[in-house]
Amino acid sequence: MLKYIFRRLIQMIPVIIVISILLFCLVKAMPGDPVRAYLGVNSKVSPEIKEKLMSDLGLDQPMHIQYFMWLKRMANGDFGESIQYKRPVSEVVGDFLWNTFLLKIVVFILAFGISIPIGIICAVKQYSKTDNFWTVFSLIGISMPSFFFGLLLIFAFAVNFRLFPISGMVTPGTDYTGLEYVLDMAKHMVLPVTVLTISSLASLVRYIRNSMLEVVKQDYIRTARSKGLGEKIVIYKHAFRNALIPIVTLIGIWIPFLFTGSVITEKVFVWPGIGRVLYEGVIMRDYNLIMTLNMLFALLMLMGNLLQDIGYAIVDPRVKVE
Amino acid sequence: MFKRSLVLLLIFCLTFILALSGCTQQADNTQQDTELAGQIDQEGQKDAQDVQKQESDLTVPNPAKTRKSSDAFVIGDAGGFKGQFISSYNTSVTDAFVMRVCFSPLLRYNNKGEIENVLVKSYNLSEDKKTFTFDLRDDVKFSDGTPLTAKDVAFTYHILADPSYDGRHAAVVQDLVGFKEYNEDEEGKIKSMSGIKIIDDHTISFTFKEALRVNIENFVNQLYIMPEHFYKFEKGNTQELKAKQHEVLGSGPYKLAKFQPGQFVELAINENYFGEKKPQIEKVIIKQTENATETEELVAGQIDMLAGEIDPDNLQIAKDAGFIDFYQYPRSGYGYLRFNTKETPTNDKNVRKALVYGFNRKAFVDAFFKGLAKTQDVPMNQIAWGYTKELQEKLITYDYDPEKAGSLLDDAGWKMGDDGFRYKDGEKLSVHIVSISDLEMWEMVAGLMSDNYKKIGVELKISMMDFNSLLTKVYDEREDFNMYSMAVTFYTPDPAQDLYSRWHSQFNLPGGDNTAQFTNEKNDELLEELRKEFDIEKAKKLYEEWALNINDEMPILILYANLYTDMVNNRVKGYNPTAIYNWSHDIVNMYIEE
Numbered sequence: 001m002l003k004y005i006f007r008r009l010i011q012m013i014p015v016i017i018v019i020s021i022l023l024f025c026l027v028k029a030m031p032g033d034p035v036r037a038y039l040g041v042n043s044k045v046s047p048e049i050k051e052k053l054m055s056d057l058g059l060d061q062p063m064h065i066q067y068f069m070w071l072k073r074m075a076n077g078d079f080g081e082s083i084q085y086k087r088p089v090s091e092v093v094g095d096f097l098w099n100t101f102l103l104k105i106v107v108f109i110l111a112f113g114i115s116i117p118i119g120i121i122c123a124v125k126q127y128s129k130t131d132n133f134w135t136v137f138s139l140i141g142i143s144m145p146s147f148f149f150g151l152l153l154i155f156a157f158a159v160n161f162r163l164f165p166i167s168g169m170v171t172p173g174t175d176y177t178g179l180e181y182v183l184d185m186a187k188h189m190v191l192p193v194t195v196l197t198i199s200s201l202a203s204l205v206r207y208i209r210n211s212m213l214e215v216v217k218q219d220y221i222r223t224a225r226s227k228g229l230g231e232k233i234v235i236y237k238h239a240f241r242n243a244l245i246p247i248v249t250l251i252g253i254w255i256p257f258l259f260t261g262s263v264i265t266e267k268v269f270v271w272p273g274i275g276r277v278l279y280e281g282v283i284m285r286d287y288n289l290i291m292t293l294n295m296l297f298a299l300l301m302l303m304g305n306l307l308q309d310i311g312y313a314i315v316d317p318r319v320k321v322e
Numbered sequence: 323m324f325k326r327s328l329v330l331l332l333i334f335c336l337t338f339i340l341a342l343s344g345c346t347q348q349a350d351n352t353q354q355d356t357e358l359a360g361q362i363d364q365e366g367q368k369d370a371q372d373v374q375k376q377e378s379d380l381t382v383p384n385p386a387k388t389r390k391s392s393d394a395f396v397i398g399d400a401g402g403f404k405g406q407f408i409s410s411y412n413t414s415v416t417d418a419f420v421m422r423v424c425f426s427p428l429l430r431y432n433n434k435g436e437i438e439n440v441l442v443k444s445y446n447l448s449e450d451k452k453t454f455t456f457d458l459r460d461d462v463k464f465s466d467g468t469p470l471t472a473k474d475v476a477f478t479y480h481i482l483a484d485p486s487y488d489g490r491h492a493a494v495v496q497d498l499v500g501f502k503e504y505n506e507d508e509e510g511k512i513k514s515m516s517g518i519k520i521i522d523d524h525t526i527s528f529t530f531k532e533a534l535r536v537n538i539e540n541f542v543n544q545l546y547i548m549p550e551h552f553y554k555f556e557k558g559n560t561q562e563l564k565a566k567q568h569e570v571l572g573s574g575p576y577k578l579a580k581f582q583p584g585q586f587v588e589l590a591i592n593e594n595y596f597g598e599k600k601p602q603i604e605k606v607i608i609k610q611t612e613n614a615t616e617t618e619e620l621v622a623g624q625i626d627m628l629a630g631e632i633d634p635d636n637l638q639i640a641k642d643a644g645f646i647d648f649y650q651y652p653r654s655g656y657g658y659l660r661f662n663t664k665e666t667p668t669n670d671k672n673v674r675k676a677l678v679y680g681f682n683r684k685a686f687v688d689a690f691f692k693g694l695a696k697t698q699d700v701p702m703n704q705i706a707w708g709y710t711k712e713l714q715e716k717l718i719t720y721d722y723d724p725e726k727a728g729s730l731l732d733d734a735g736w737k738m739g740d741d742g743f744r745y746k747d748g749e750k751l752s753v754h755i756v757s758i759s760d761l762e763m764w765e766m767v768a769g770l771m772s773d774n775y776k777k778i779g780v781e782l783k784i785s786m787m788d789f790n791s792l793l794t795k796v797y798d799e800r801e802d803f804n805m806y807s808m809a810v811t812f813y814t815p816d817p818a819q820d821l822y823s824r825w826h827s828q829f830n831l832p833g834g835d836n837t838a839q840f841t842n843e844k845n846d847e848l849l850e851e852l853r854k855e856f857d858i859e860k861a862k863k864l865y866e867e868w869a870l871n872i873n874d875e876m877p878i879l880i881l882y883a884n885l886y887t888d889m890v891n892n893r894v895k896g897y898n899p900t901a902i903y904n905w906s907h908d909i910v911n912m913y914i915e916e
Binding site for chain 1: 390391393394396402404405406411413486488489490492493496564565567582583584585586588605607609610611612614615618619621622624787788789790791793794795797798808810820823831833834835
């Protein structure tokens with residue numbers, strides 16, 4: 001197993017290099033330049049100074065040289081300086097990444113915690129009232145734009161009923177500590193977590209229901225039933241274990257999402273996450289910031305794939321890794 | 323071809339939707355509109371320093387009084403922190419609030435638009451009008467108790483000239499004597515700029531290369547003095563300084579207590595503050611908000627203030643709450659569409675004039691700002707002292723007049739064809755506008771404009787792009803467009819700000835600010851004289867001459883010059899803002915009423 005993981009990790013290196021070349025080209029292909037964006041309109045800074053800024057950033061070099069310069073820095077663990085923040089990218093993104101992770105891990109737990117049992121129930125009682133309810137719910141959840149949904153929740157629960165704060169992550173100026181601080185943050189999390197959970201719940205329920213349905217129709221389930229096993233044992237022991245395989249795929253896909261921000265939800269609730277930072281980075285053509293974050297997401301995606309494969313090996317005895 | 327028809331279709335849909343939505347909204351808000359519009363007509367922009375105050379009812383229940391953090395004054399801001407609180411690297415408007423209350427400049431503008439001493443006792447200008455000598459106060463201490471001396475002032479100004487400086491404010495020092503030598507010396511042999519002289523602990527002089535009236539601007543609200551002992555770095559190594567951008571040690575009324583990136587900044591009183599008037603509010607918090615919900619936060623009492631509101635609907639929400647005071651003042655700036663004066667057909671002055679006459683700006687302003695804005699016919703800051711009543715009376719006013727637009731186009735040789743468009747030498751009269759995408763305001767302009775221009779036989783092509791691409795297009799490429807849209811804000815009541823770089827032909831080069839590519843001899847001469855004239859009355863005359871000239875050349879279509887409204891919870895009093903004097907300038911005068 002360890003050998004397998006090691007081999008997979010080695011295989012990742014060329015993939016990452018190809019991804020980085022593609023990303024680098026795409027980022028540089030955007031029209032506009034970061035120095036102009038940083039200096040702004042009517043900066044009155046003389047052209048010589050502008051040129052100097054460009055050459056200090058290495059932006060006057062040909063593309064391939066810029067790429068190798070970037071690669072060299074990355075290899076040494078230096079992600080470069082953010083053009084707009086004037087600080088190392090790693091310092092800039094640190095806090096924001098963890099804020100996003102905090103929000104997403106709660107959503108992750110809730111979404112899977114709720115959708116797995118519901119998906120199973122819907123599959124077992126296909127076309128029942130419960131099943132129909134969740135079908136409709138899923139359709140609404142998938143088609144509801146998160147911006148609109150977020151505002152709707154804010155106006156209902158924060159403005160009218162005053163149950164939750166309108167925005168932010170903690171109440172400024174309160175100096176809470178310990179449990180009070182956690183409760184304050186939890187209050188701020190309720191609405192954004194609701195929006196993100198409902199929108200992901202919708203597709204997860206459908207996915208789990210369908211994979212469960214396929215399993216339930218298998219011959220061995222019929223066999224299990226006909227030999228007189230109780231319904232519970234049939235579903236949870238025989239069917240569920242097999243339905244887990246597609247769920248492992250889902251979890252693998254979800255891993256990078258734990259760190260990628262949701263720009264719109266974060267914006268509506270003023271959640272200090274990475275989505276907004278990345279969005280502004282793109283607007284400002286902050287190359288180092290965009291590259292670092294996108295490479296990180298690519299890496300997480302690859303790691304997610306690896307974990308998926310390991311997960312298959314655990315839940316599916318037919319899969320053998322060597 | 324497909325793209326163009328798609329754009330046209332889009333515009334058509336937009337116009338249709340706008341026409342519909344315009345109807346219903348107007349019906350709803352008629353009373354409020356006339357009320358607000360009335361205010362401008364009566365007083366409004368005639369006296370720019372005049373602020374309209376609307377006080378609310380103190381007896382209305384106020385949720386801010388009972389919230390947990392009611393001892394704090396919380397300002398909502400949708401901008402965003404970058405954590406650059408020191409003036410050499412400050413770029414964001416939100417960070418600038420923190421900078422202004424935590425540090426002090428040499429001079430500043432007060433709320434009458436006059437220059438006021440802050441860190442200096444007095445200053446004088448030499449015979450040749452090139453050297454400023456500042457006599458600093460000797461009782462100023464930074465928040466850690468160390469005294470502020472001329473060395474700190476020199477240090478702050480030298481940062482911007484450092485060879486490794488990569489911030490955006492180099493323009494403040496680039497006209498000082500010795501800048502070039504100091505800036506190009508990478509080895510660190512030259513220890514200081516020859517134009518900055520420390521005479522004694524509390525006297526410092528600055529010498530400029532040229533004697534210009536506008537030189538003084540480099541000391542007014544420009545750089546906020548930073549203590550050398552805290553921010554010190556080796557010449558050529560601003561890296562050390564950049565690591566401290568988010569740390570604050572200044573001489574302003576407040577000091578930084580807490581900074582949560584992306585969330586808020588908390589400020590506490592600086593006990594060592596030197597000013598005669600001491601700060602009265604214990605805690606000041608600047609909180610990150612979101613445009614769509616910030617008015618609700620204000621009404622819910624979670625924040626106490628929102629500055630610079632322009633949306634009439636939000637103003638109404640705040641008004642209905644009953645406990646929000648309004649402070650309304652003309653914005654120092656305007657939104658515009660600049661012509662490319664080198665590209666056909668807008669290289670012809672008559673075509674430019676026709677395009678201004680042919681667009682119903684007033685209809686747009688009324689529909690979008692609901693009376694909270696005016697149109698303007700000359701690219702000058704509406705609150706600048708150069709924008710005098712006499713000048714305004716002499717200007718050609720380009721009110722909507724499609725017939726006049728038509729005859730101007732006829733004169734220019736563009737004759738109406740059978741298909742409803744004008745032609746000259748077999749070429750169709752077509753105007754290409756580049757603008758920022760996803761801007762609600764611009765969508766409305768585009769809709770009205772294509773409709774208006776169709777009537778005078780002008781075909782309108784619109785390309786929308788993101789802000790950064792637009793900058794590259796108009797600053798660096800400088801071709802393939804006839805007009806582009808943007809807005810500008812000024813920070814001084816001196817009309818000279820930006821005029822020189824925006825309109826002088828010297829800046830008509832790739833990357834230059836003269837993006838209209840405007841070249842006009844009279845204009846160049848006047849602009850050069852303008853900056854040199856120290857006598858304000860004479861300067862006003864020169865501005866008038868300059869304005870009348872550009873008013874006739876029309877290289878810019880000014881869309882709107884609007885009003886800003888600061889909405890403040892009525893438990894906070896003592897506030898007296900103008901467009902260039904906001905809460906962060908006025909904080910020591912403000913207090914919370916229990």
